[in-house]
Amino acid sequence: MAKKSIEDVDLKGKRVLVRVDYNVPLEERDGKMVITDDTRIVETLPTLRHLSAKGAKTILVAHLGRPKGKPDPKQSLAPVADRLAELVGRRVEFRGDSLIDEAGLAAVKRAADGLGGGDFLLLENIRFYPGEEKNDPDLGKRLASLCDIYVNDAFGSAHRAHSSTEAAAKAAPAAVSGYLMQKELRYLGDELEKPERPFVVILGGAKVSDKITVIDNLLDKADAMLIGGGMAYTFLSVMGQKIGNSLFEADKVDVARAAIDKAKAKGVKFLLPVDHVITEKLDFPGKAISPPRFTKVGEQIPDGWLAVDIGPETIKAYGDAVRGAKTVLWNGPMGVFEIKDCAKGTFAVAEAVASSGAKSIIGGGDSVKAVKKSGQASKVTFMSTGGGASLEFLEGKVLPGVAALNDK
Ligand code: AMP
Numbered sequence: 001m002a003k004k005s006i007e008d009v010d011l012k013g014k015r016v017l018v019r020v021d022y023n024v025p026l027e028e029r030d031g032k033m034v035i036t037d038d039t040r041i042v043e044t045l046p047t048l049r050h051l052s053a054k055g056a057k058t059i060l061v062a063h064l065g066r067p068k069g070k071p072d073p074k075q076s077l078a079p080v081a082d083r084l085a086e087l088v089g090r091r092v093e094f095r096g097d098s099l100i101d102e103a104g105l106a107a108v109k110r111a112a113d114g115l116g117g118g119d120f121l122l123l124e125n126i127r128f129y130p131g132e133e134k135n136d137p138d139l140g141k142r143l144a145s146l147c148d149i150y151v152n153d154a155f156g157s158a159h160r161a162h163s164s165t166e167a168a169a170k171a172a173p174a175a176v177s178g179y180l181m182q183k184e185l186r187y188l189g190d191e192l193e194k195p196e197r198p199f200v201v202i203l204g205g206a207k208v209s210d211k212i213t214v215i216d217n218l219l220d221k222a223d224a225m226l227i228g229g230g231m232a233y234t235f236l237s238v239m240g241q242k243i244g245n246s247l248f249e250a251d252k253v254d255v256a257r258a259a260i261d262k263a264k265a266k267g268v269k270f271l272l273p274v275d276h277v278i279t280e281k282l283d284f285p286g287k288a289i290s291p292p293r294f295t296k297v298g299e300q301i302p303d304g305w306l307a308v309d310i311g312p313e314t315i316k317a318y319g320d321a322v323r324g325a326k327t328v329l330w331n332g333p334m335g336v337f338e339i340k341d342c343a344k345g346t347f348a349v350a351e352a353v354a355s356s357g358a359k360s361i362i363g364g365g366d367s368v369k370a371v372k373k374s375g376q377a378s379k380v381t382f383m384s385t386g387g388g389a390s391l392e393f394l395e396g397k398v399l400p401g402v403a404a405l406n407d408k
Contacts, residue, residue, distance in 0.1 A: 003185075003405040004176040006047065009149055011054035015112050017147035018051070018178060019164050019401070020044045021154035021385065022062035022080045033079050040156070041084055043385050047153045047178035048088050048120065055117035059108070059146055060084075061126050061164050063157065069130030081122045091116065096124040099142050100131070109146060126164045133162055140167020153178025155185075156364075156386040158401030159393070169404035177405055180385065185402065187361050187382040188393050196326035196359060197223055202318065202349060204229030205332030205366070208252040212259070213395040214331070219262050224269035224325075226318050228310050228334035228345060232273050235260065239272065242300035246307040271321060275311030277335065277342055280304060287339050309335025310345035319352040328353050331363030331391070337370055346370045354379035364390035 024040050026033045035041075051058045065075040081094035095111055097104035112121055126132045131139035140163040144150060150172035152158065157165050158181070169175040177185070192199075201222040203211055208231040219225065227235055230247035237243045238256045263270035274297045281290040294311045301307055310318070322328055330353050334345035347370060353360045354376035362368050362380055365387035371377050384390040393399055 002408040003402060004174075004408050005182055006050060006151055006176055006178055008408065009174055009176055011051060011056040011149065013117060014056050014148040015059065015146065016051055016056040016149045016151055017059045017061060017143060017168070017172070018044075018047065018151040019154045019157070019168070020060050020062045021156035022060075022077060023064050023156065024080060026064075026074075026079065028074070033074060033076070035079055035083050038083055038087070040385060041080065041087060043180050044153055044178070045088060047151070047180060050179065052088070052090055052118035057112050057115040057117060058120045059112050060120060060122045061143060061168075062122070062154070063127040063132065063164070064125045065127070067125060067127050069127065069133070071124075071128045075125055075127075077122060077125050084120070084122065088120065091119040093119070093121045094124075095121060099123070100129065100139065105142055105145070112146060129163075131163055133160075135161045135167050136163050137167045137171070139163040141171045143168035144171035144173075148173055150175040151178045152176075152401050152405060153180045154401065155181050155384070156389050158386070158399040159389040159397070161400035165401035166404045169401070175405045177402070181402070183382070184384055184386060184390070184393075188363065188384060188390055191327070191359065191361065192221060192329060192394075195221065198325050199327040199329075200224045200226065200321055200325040200358075202226045202228070202322070202328065202330040202353070203332050204231070204334045204346070206230040206247060208234045208249050208256055210391070211332065212252065212255050214391060215259050216262070217394065217396040218329070219259065219266060219268055222268055224271065224321055225263060226271045226321055228273060228314070228318070228349070229332050231332075232310075233307060235272050242302075243307070244278070244301035244303055244305040246301060269321070271317060273307070273310045273314040274317065275299075275313045276301060276307040277309035277311055277345070278302075278305040278307050282306060282308060282336065284336060284339070289336075289339060289341055292341050308339070308342040309337075315345055315348040318349060322349075322352045322356045322358070325356060325358040328356060328358045328360045329363060329394075330360070330367050331365070331394070333366045333370060337366070347374050350374040350376055363394060
């Protein structure tokens with residue numbers, strides 16, 4: 001069901017509470033916490049500029065890190081308020097009043113009322129409250145009491161039923177989506193529901209168990225599925241190949257076999273790596289491997305060796321498949337891309353996807369990191385800001401933060 005958006009409501013002079021995903025990476029430098037990547041803040045600017053232009057008084061609520069329900073100065077959102085003010089070019093007031101204290105709540109309300117139309121107020125890390133992750137209805141009501149309209153623009157947090165993503169939306173007089181949320185739902189949802197064909201899906205990453213529901217769901221839609229990364233080796237083992245010490249999930253053999261059978265039954269091309277970069281020792285996350293070598297096509301992985309990346313023939317085959325596509329979805333690295341000797345396959349796929357001319361959708365997390373690092377980001381159609389959220393959405397799950405918004 002389509003959800004109402006900020007374009008469907010009258011925002012002028014209204015107090016608007018926006019749930020954003022400002023869970024940015026921070027680094028301590030000279031005793032100060034510094035933001036090392038502000039993408040998540042930048043991505044919310046279209047929504048914030050729209051609210052500013054309409055003269056709304058906007059209160060922003062977000063989480064940062066895992067403070068486990070207790071205040072922690074190192075996980076304060078204060079540096080985000082400063083960076084946001086620079087980016088948005090408006091006043092951003094930062095407030096740490098306690099929302100579970102009546103006086104604190106009243107102070108926030110007064111501050112919001114006192115905002116110049118178009119200015120912003122950012123609240124302190126909502127995970128400083130134990131109620132947040134418990135989806136405490138009382139905390140949700142308190143948040144909702146601050147606003148006339150609740151907006152969810154935090155796709156990356158929408159898979160969690162927390163107070164600020166679900167309870168607050170349910171308690172608010174109106175609950176709608178922001179532009180970033182709409183964009184994520186469009187590219188990961190609508191665009192993949194009726195994709196322009198051929199539709200090629202590339203899936204990688206460590207584990208079959210993390211992706212099996214995604215695989216199953218996308219086998220109903222894709223024309224081809226290319227598998228790489230650690231999870232490929234459980235599939236290869238099912239196909240009767242020797243995989244040495246490569247990642248293997250014994251309890252996922254049946255689901256891997258079922259996926260292969262489903263692909264066959266549905267006529268979906270199911271491609272697995274035909275050659276590999278292998279090594280005898282992987283020191284990870286120590287970021288080192290013993291000298292690697294390539295296997296030849298048809299060669300088994302010897303005992304004592306493990307696969308850490310796809311080989312050149314696989315890169316070629318996957319590149320060919322992507323070049324013929326009209327829509328490509330990619331999620332998960334092809335190898336241990338954090339280590340230079342095992343990164344070639346992942347970067348080759350990033351390059352192939354970006355230069356394919358297809359509508360290219362990157363499903364969050366490591367693949368987005370790889371695309372950015374490869375310098376190809378401007379060539380892809382869409383990069384999701386959600387890691388876990390994008391995976392759950394691709395599994396076909398209803399995200400609680402989306403379900404709680406008002407239907408159109
Ligand atoms: P995921 O979080 O499931 O998307 O997996 C990402 C992780 O998978 C990255 O940290 C990669 O280093 C790791 N990975 C990818 N390929 C392999 C492989 N062949 N063996 C071990 N780990 C891998």
